[in-house]
Amino acid sequence: MPRSRLVAPVLVALLVVGVVTGLVTGALGSAARSSLYATGLWSRNGPSTISPGLLDSPASAQSGPSGTPVPDPSAAGGTLPVPVLAPAVEPGGLDPAQVRRVVSGVTVAGATGTYGAAVRDLTSGRLLYGHDPGRGLIPASTMKVLTTTAALSLLGPEHRFATSVVRGGAGRIVLVGGGDPYLATTTSAATFPARASVTDLAARTATALRASGTTSIKLGYDASLFTGPAWNAAWPASYGDVVTPVSALWVDEGRRGGHQIGPRTTDPSRDAAQAFAAALRKRGVKVGSVAPARASRTATPVAAVQSMPLERIVAQVLLTSDNDAAEVLFRQAALAGGGAGSFTDGVRVVTRELRTLGVWGNGMRLSDGSGLARRTRVSADSLTRALRLAAVDGHPELRGVVHGLPVAGVEGSLRVRFFDDASAAGRGVVRGKTGTLTKVHSLAGLLRSRDGSVLVFAFVINEPRNDYAATVWLDRVTTALTGCGCR
Numbered sequence: 001m002p003r004s005r006l007v008a009p010v011l012v013a014l015l016v017v018g019v020v021t022g023l024v025t026g027a028l029g030s031a032a033r034s035s036l037y038a039t040g041l042w043s044r045n046g047p048s049t050i051s052p053g054l055l056d057s058p059a060s061a062q063s064g065p066s067g068t069p070v071p072d073p074s075a076a077g078g079t080l081p082v083p084v085l086a087p088a089v090e091p092g093g094l095d096p097a098q099v100r101r102v103v104s105g106v107t108v109a110g111a112t113g114t115y116g117a118a119v120r121d122l123t124s125g126r127l128l129y130g131h132d133p134g135r136g137l138i139p140a141s142t143m144k145v146l147t148t149t150a151a152l153s154l155l156g157p158e159h160r161f162a163t164s165v166v167r168g169g170a171g172r173i174v175l176v177g178g179g180d181p182y183l184a185t186t187t188s189a190a191t192f193p194a195r196a197s198v199t200d201l202a203a204r205t206a207t208a209l210r211a212s213g214t215t216s217i218k219l220g221y222d223a224s225l226f227t228g229p230a231w232n233a234a235w236p237a238s239y240g241d242v243v244t245p246v247s248a249l250w251v252d253e254g255r256r257g258g259h260q261i262g263p264r265t266t267d268p269s270r271d272a273a274q275a276f277a278a279a280l281r282k283r284g285v286k287v288g289s290v291a292p293a294r295a296s297r298t299a300t301p302v303a304a305v306q307s308m309p310l311e312r313i314v315a316q317v318l319l320t321s322d323n324d325a326a327e328v329l330f331r332q333a334a335l336a337g338g339g340a341g342s343f344t345d346g347v348r349v350v351t352r353e354l355r356t357l358g359v360w361g362n363g364m365r366l367s368d369g370s371g372l373a374r375r376t377r378v379s380a381d382s383l384t385r386a387l388r389l390a391a392v393d394g395h396p397e398l399r400g401v402v403h404g405l406p407v408a409g410v411e412g413s414l415r416v417r418f419f420d421d422a423s424a425a426g427r428g429v430v431r432g433k434t435g436t437l438t439k440v441h442s443l444a445g446l447l448r449s450r451d452g453s454v455l456v457f458a459f460v461i462n463e464p465r466n467d468y469a470a471t472v473w474l475d476r477v478t479t480a481l482t483g484c485g486c487r
Helices: 003-024 028-039 096-104 140-155 198-211 237-241 268-282 310-320 323-336 343-356 380-391 396-403 467-482
Strands: 114-121 127-131 162-167 172-176 216-222 286-292 301-306 430-437 440-448 454-462
Touching: 096 114, 096 127, 096 467, 114 380, 127 380, 140 310, 140 323, 140 343, 140 380, 140 396, 140 430, 140 440, 162 198, 172 198, 172 268, 198 268, 198 301, 216 268, 268 286, 310 323, 310 396, 323 343, 380 396, 380 440, 380 454, 430 467, 440 467, 454 467
Parallel strands: 172 216, 216 286
Antiparallel strands: 114 127, 114 454, 162 172, 162 301, 430 440, 440 454
């Protein structure tokens, strides 16, 4: 296949990322670069396959690296490229009847079952289409939109979680978990997104120990930041290959083999401590016993590493539909809201925060942060309200929710979706969070329509007669909206 045909859909996706976020914040660079990393068009240590100036602002693009003017093709009698997308339009004027006709015109046998739907104009917030929009339904992983919204609102996008080592008495140090969901065993310069590791922490710890004349220690580990059961009572035992028992101290999300679906450790904090001990030994520190411990609040610090910023964590959670990290953020939200780091307080605090934000709806109830719990009920209307808040000017702290939405046909949980002829036009134009459980299929996000409008949408299907048909319908109905002349 010609190179141009391979790259074009990705560039369309990147332009949509920029157009949507640019409409509301002008924050093109960080969002588009995230997508470039995800799609392989940009690498941290290698040459780029796109023009280095693609992500520059219009102002910076007018001068070269030494400040020399760059010629304007139109001023020289040349022609500018034809825009890939329609230009932005003035807000308002959208016709709900047009939107209703577009949605109603998409039919797939056995697809919809019981479903809730909401489509809103991003600019005005007006509900353009609704089908039981306020009805609480099982959301599956679209629940992560609400969990990450609450976490960002409570903690802020720049918040980081520390994993630390402190003195624990004579000859003992204590590894203290700070609830970093992406703490790794080890990383390299090629790791993206960059994250903290116990290998780096061990290097800093060994340096500090040598400086104090210490060459032999006993190791304690403290995961007491989170409280209550590590396993949600609403999760069946069969979920053991898709979520790890929640812990404030783990490495590689407790995944054996590093895969998102597969065997998990049953004692993530112990495994993290063992990985840390092994890294210390490689640096010449003799490590004796390794056992649970409680660090004193007044303990002398030895070393620490910091997580990536919360906004980047949120983007990774949504891009990959990460159950493990979502559950850690649910506990972190509980702590930030004044509760203990338990499932119970997570439900209480996240519910309260969503009410404060004007996102909560009647008939909703929460059980966890990932959406694995089938007793959770969320409305399509609530999802569109949360997504719109994340996109408009009034809540820049929530912008990571929009940045993290996968691009259809390009990345994350939407990489292998929108594959048939009836949904191909949605590739690169639809951004959305998927949700999938047995007999539950959902999709919520943003898209750009043919007339230049930006629409916020959520479709939540429960009990379809055919699961495959439900997925096809979701892809086709959102694609149909991208072709809407809704004025």
